[in-house]
Amino acid sequence: MLKKTEQVFDLKDFRWPCKGTNPEFGTKIKVKLDCHGATYVTTAYLPDNSLQSFISSLLRDLDTLEKEALSNEPSGLFGVSLSAILKRSSEKQELPRVIIQIIDYLQNNGLNEEGIFRLSCAKEKLDEIKRSIDFSGKINCATIDNITLAVLIKNWLSSLPISLIPPDYQDGCKMVANQPKECQTRILKRLIADMPIIHKAALDRIFKFLHSVSLNSEQNKMTAENLSISLGTAIMKPEESVNDDLDKLQAHIARTVKVVAILIDEYDTIFSVDEGLMKMSNVANMNNSIIDSKSNISQPAIMRKVTGIAALRSISTLIEFPSLIERHNNLHQSDICAMGVRNDYQIATTIDSTGLVICWNPQTNNIFQKRNFETRLNTVKSLILNEDNLWISSEQGLYVFNVTTGGLVKQLLTTATSCMIELENKIWISTGNTINIYDAMALNRVKTVQQSQQITALFSYGVKVFCGLVNGTINILNMVTYRSLQEIVKAHEHKIIQITFAKGNIWTLSENHEIKIWNEQSMNFIKDIVFSIGGITKLQSFELEVWLFNSGGGVVLIDSTSFEPIRKPSILHKSLITAVIPTYQNEVGRWCCWTCADKSIAIWLVESSPLISVPN
Numbered sequence: 001m002l003k004k005t006e007q008v009f010d011l012k013d014f015r016w017p018c019k020g021t022n023p024e025f026g027t028k029i030k031v032k033l034d035c036h037g038a039t040y041v042t043t044a045y046l047p048d049n050s051l052q053s054f055i056s057s058l059l060r061d062l063d064t065l066e067k068e069a070l071s072n073e074p075s076g077l078f079g080v081s082l083s084a085i086l087k088r089s090s091e092k093q094e095l096p097r098v099i100i101q102i103i104d105y106l107q108n109n110g111l112n113e114e115g116i117f118r119l120s121c122a123k124e125k126l127d128e129i130k131r132s133i134d135f136s137g138k139i140n141c142a143t144i145d146n147i148t149l150a151v152l153i154k155n156w157l158s159s160l161p162i163s164l165i166p167p168d169y170q171d172g173c174k175m176v177a178n179q180p181k182e183c184q185t186r187i188l189k190r191l192i193a194d195m196p197i198i199h200k201a202a203l204d205r206i207f208k209f210l211h212s213v214s215l216n217s218e219q220n221k222m223t224a225e226n227l228s229i230s231l232g233t234a235i236m237k238p239e240e241s242v243n244d245d246l247d248k249l250q251a252h253i254a255r256t257v258k259v260v261a262i263l264i265d266e267y268d269t270i271f272s273v274d275e276g277l278m279k280m281s282n283v284a285n286m287n288n289s290i291i292d293s294k295s296n297i298s299q300p301a302i303m304r305k306v307t308g309i310a311a312l313r314s315i316s317t318l319i320e321f322p323s324l325i326e327r328h329n330n331l332h333q334s335d336i337c338a339m340g341v342r343n344d345y346q347i348a349t350t351i352d353s354t355g356l357v358i359c360w361n362p363q364t365n366n367i368f369q370k371r372n373f374e375t376r377l378n379t380v381k382s383l384i385l386n387e388d389n390l391w392i393s394s395e396q397g398l399y400v401f402n403v404t405t406g407g408l409v410k411q412l413l414t415t416a417t418s419c420m421i422e423l424e425n426k427i428w429i430s431t432g433n434t435i436n437i438y439d440a441m442a443l444n445r446v447k448t449v450q451q452s453q454q455i456t457a458l459f460s461y462g463v464k465v466f467c468g469l470v471n472g473t474i475n476i477l478n479m480v481t482y483r484s485l486q487e488i489v490k491a492h493e494h495k496i497i498q499i500t501f502a503k504g505n506i507w508t509l510s511e512n513h514e515i516k517i518w519n520e521q522s523m524n525f526i527k528d529i530v531f532s533i534g535g536i537t538k539l540q541s542f543e544l545e546v547w548l549f550n551s552g553g554g555v556v557l558i559d560s561t562s563f564e565p566i567r568k569p570s571i572l573h574k575s576l577i578t579a580v581i582p583t584y585q586n587e588v589g590r591w592c593c594w595t596c597a598d599k600s601i602a603i604w605l606v607e608s609s610p611l612i613s614v615p616n
Contacts (some may be wrong), residue, residue: 009580078136078159083198094201098139099144099156102149103209105141111212112219113146117230121148126155139380157206165202165236171194173236174255176262178588183323183607185266188259192270203263204271206235211267225334228260235260323605325592326365332356339579340383340390342424345615347403348583348594349390351380357390360405362583362592365603371406382420384427386440391427393417397435398429400443410443412436419458421465423479428465430455435467449482451475459499461506461520468496472510476523488523491516502541502560509539515548517563527563540580542591544608549577553597571603573597582606584615 009397077085077096085096093100110116116242129152133139141149157164165173172191176184192200210231214224222230236259238252263270332352341348355377359369377394384391390403397414397418413431420429426446427438433454437447452475457468464485465477472492476485487488492510499508505526506518513535517526527549538549545566553573557566575597583592583603591606 001241025097036427048073072431077137078130078134078156079161080159081161082164082202086198094198094205096156098137099153100132100205101139102141102153103205106149107209107212108144110146110149111216112474113150114220116146116213116220116222117150117154117227118222119147121145121151130155147241154231154234156236160237163235163237164199164206166195166199167239173259174252175589177255177258179590180323180605183605184262187607188262188266189270190586203235207263207267207271210264214264223511224259224261224264227264228257232256249549287442323607325603325605327603328601329360330599331367331601333598335598336578337380338383338392339581339594339596340385341581341583341594342385345584345586347385348581349383349385349403350376350579350596351383351392352599353377353379357401357403357406363585363587364596365592369404373406373408382415384420384422386422386425389440389443391420391422391440393429396576412438412445414441417489419455419461423460423465428460430458447482449477454495457496457508459501459502459506466499466506468499468508470495471498474499474508484581488518488525491518497537498539500539500541500546502543502546505560507541507546509536513537515539529558529563538577538580540582540593542582542593542606544609547580547593549580549595551576553577555595572602573600589614 005280033280061384077098082096086093089097095103106113106116125148129148133152146151169191173188174188176191179187180444181534192203210224210227213220213222214227217223217226226294233253233256236256238249238256242248242252332350333354333356334352336350336352339348339350345362347530348362349357351357351373355373357371357373358367359371360366361368373390373392377392377396379395381393381395383393384401388403389409390401392399392401395416397411397415398417399411400409401407402409413429413436415431418430418432421429422428425440427440429436429438435449435451435455435458436445437449438444439446451467451469453469453471453473456470457465457466459466459468460479463479465479467475467477469475472490472494474491474496476487477483478485491508492512492514494511494514496508496510498509501520504520506520506523508516508518510516515529515536517529518524519526520537535551536548536552540547540549541560544560546560548556548558549572550556550569552571553575554569554571555577556569558564559566572595577595577597581594581595583594584590585592591608593606595602595604595605
């Protein structure tokens with residue numbers, strides 16, 4: 001029985017090993033069924049010949065559970081899930097018949113009622129009407145005053161086991177409150193479009209009515225803001241854990257009020273449906289699980305959750321390419337070689353070939369220091385900011401400077417360096433086929449690790465360090481033991497120049513602009529990506545999407561689940577982009593992407609910010 005808003009069923013609990021991997025890399029499959037019968041399935045790695053039988057069994061079990069859940073739903077209107085009410089009805093409608101009758105009546109007779117949705121009515125009278133509705137399923141609106149009818153709508157919204165804006169979408173909606181005004185409607189439009197059909201249709205009908213009420217605010221005194229104060233937490237109810245924490249509850253209410261006011265004010269924009277949006281929305285909601293039929297059975301079978309990111313990211317093809325927050329030209333004396341950002345996103349640095357370092361505050365995008373460090377650095381390959389130390393990898397070696405004073409703290413290597421990463425207060429840097437590992441605090445070398453070929457790319461995820469080699473091989477090391485876990489010989493035909501991670505997969509980029517995607521746990525090959533937008537030279541992952549930069553200063557965004565383009569290619573700079581970094585602005589809760597080319601620095605808004613995890 002589904003007595004709570006949601007219950008989790010572990011229908012299957014497989015831990016099958018993938019081909020050629022240790023059994024510990026197997027993946028559990030968990031299925032979640034909520035009151036709407038919506039299913040959520042994690043990525044599943046299945047052995048040969050088991051895929052079809054597993055899916056058939058899974059769907060049978062889900063069908064049984066859904067019927068059992070719905071059969072246990074109470075009758076009536078109040079306190080019953082929206083899906084259960086609508087499934088009982090023989091009519092196709094977006095709201096219960098009684099609620100539609102009330103809305104239609106108020107639309108014709110109550111729009112000018114002063115204090116509608118703000119004023120209350122006698123509890124005894126309200127309870128009597130509710131009992132009558134639950135018993136008969138009918139209402140005579142002409143015998144009830146307008147204020148009480150409005151209270152019935154509000155009471156029904158509050159009684160829904162799952163609010164009209166479901167819990168899975170509330171974090172995204174609340175984050176919109178801190179976004180720039182020009183982005184708010186676009187992001188809300190995408191979030192609404194991704195919701196289950198019954199929620200989307202119900203929200204459309206409710207907000208269409210509330211928009212009409214707000215247009216008559218001169219008579220009824222109920223502006224969009226006043227309506228959102230009265231109805232916000234009924235439409236977007238806080239979770240139980242939030243109710244128990246006063247600070248969290250107040251923050252939830254403040255953001256909810258702002259979001260609901262936007263939905264009322266901008267109803268015509270947010271709920272208008274483009275043809276492409278409608279097609280994507282219908283596809284997303286009709287399919288509870290999507291199986292990649294082109295995948296070889298020995299490769300991962302990808303099962304996506306329905307009300308997840310896949311449809312949202314595809315829908316965003318309708319949105320123009322990212323908003324430019326600001327651009328800075330000619331701040332450097334020569335071409336910018338590299339950029340770096342500290343793990344807490346409080347300091348970012350840019351450096352040019354003359355040794356001029358500019359220090360930025362990524363929270364405000366303001367410069368707070370310019371300083372010439374060294375003129376003998378020559379070509380700088382990469383920067384790492386650790387505490388107050390700036391680690392600079394260049395053709396002349398490895399240097400550590402104090403970022404505040406600009407003074408040289410120590411030169412650690414005098415030979416040409418290539419790749420550099422930071423993990424667990426250690427700096428890993430490659431010279432030739434050797435990885436040098438330094439203690440970031442003591443500035444001494446603690447370990448060297450040899451590889452069979454020259455190292456051309458380094459990347460870490462979890463306890464793994466991925467080494468890309470000049471011959472196209474990928475070697476995976478344990479960051480604690482430094483031992484090799486797995487080697488993919490000749491993963492590419494040419495040398496690997498970058499490695500990144502997005503949504504459970506490793507992305508690799510080779511010198512000949514070839515991109516390949518691998519499952520992070522098994523390193524089974526999934527897909528290669530080729531675009532006719534010029535040679536891809538850099539990758540930047542933002543969890544839900546991967547930005548691909550080409551040699552002409554252009555970029556294309558790829559959905560990290562479907563691997564399909566999200567938008568048409570766009571030009572960010574007039575020449576080769578030499579460095580890219582992500583930054584996070586804590587106060588407004590948004591991710592930004594910094595790019596540089598020649599002497600120019602541009603800062604772009606990552607529009608999926610509300611759906612991306614907040615950094616630790």
